[in-house]
Amino acid sequence: MKAIHKVEISPVNPEEFASSEAVKDSILAKINPVTIGFAPSKVYYARNKGVVIESHDSNVNKLLDFPEWASLKLKASSPKKRLPRLSIFGVPSFLTKENLAKAIIDQNNVETFNTEDINPVHKFGPRGQKLVHWAVEVTPALRLSCYH
Structure with missing residues (x-):
């Protein structure tokens, strides 16, 4: 079974975006996953108007250091794991x-x-x-x- 790599992308100021869908649209307008070298297996909405991108490819972690997040007023991080x-x-x-x-x-x-x-x-x-x-x-x- 392949490992699942996740990156959570959320707005720096959540009031600037209407919804998680607006965040997703701004991400897709700026990023082409093929140029970064990964294929997302799942994209879903997170709390505070965030978006989580899952992939079986570890290249998705390149999104953590993507230089254009500041211009989009977004930030990328690894999702926090919840304790049982x-x-x-x-x-x-x-x-x-x-x-x-x-x-x-x-x-x-x-x-x-x-x-x-x-x-x-x-x-x-x-x-x-x-x-x-x-x-x-x-x-x-x-x-x-x-x-x-």
């Missing part, structure tokens, strides 16, 4: 965001991970109860260890 999220049910409501990661590690005797591997995102579930639920972002390694 887990839902934790039945957490005592007195635990704060800061104490939750430490409590999880202490309770599970996980010595290979530390509190930076767990990022509590938000509480959810019924309010005013003794137990609440938490959505937490974890590293991929920690997620795998939860299932083994």
Whole structure:
């Protein structure tokens, strides 16, 4: 299976463009993928009026250093990878965001991970109860260890 290379192109000031489609049109008016040496396999819209270009060819990464982005008022970057999220049910409501990661590690005797591997995102579930639920972002390694 070939690797998928992605480049996210977004406006420097999102108010200057009407939509992601306008950004895509300005990109296509200025760039010919054949001259750069790649064939896009997928182009889709991203948040903040951005566009993501996917390709199986690593030449798509040349877009990161394309000199004309400044004149188009655009910027190119590699898309941020999201961490996996887990839902934790039945957490005592007195635990704060800061104490939750430490409590999880202490309770599970996980010595290979530390509190930076767990990022509590938000509480959810019924309010005013003794137990609440938490959505937490974890590293991929920690997620795998939860299932083994």
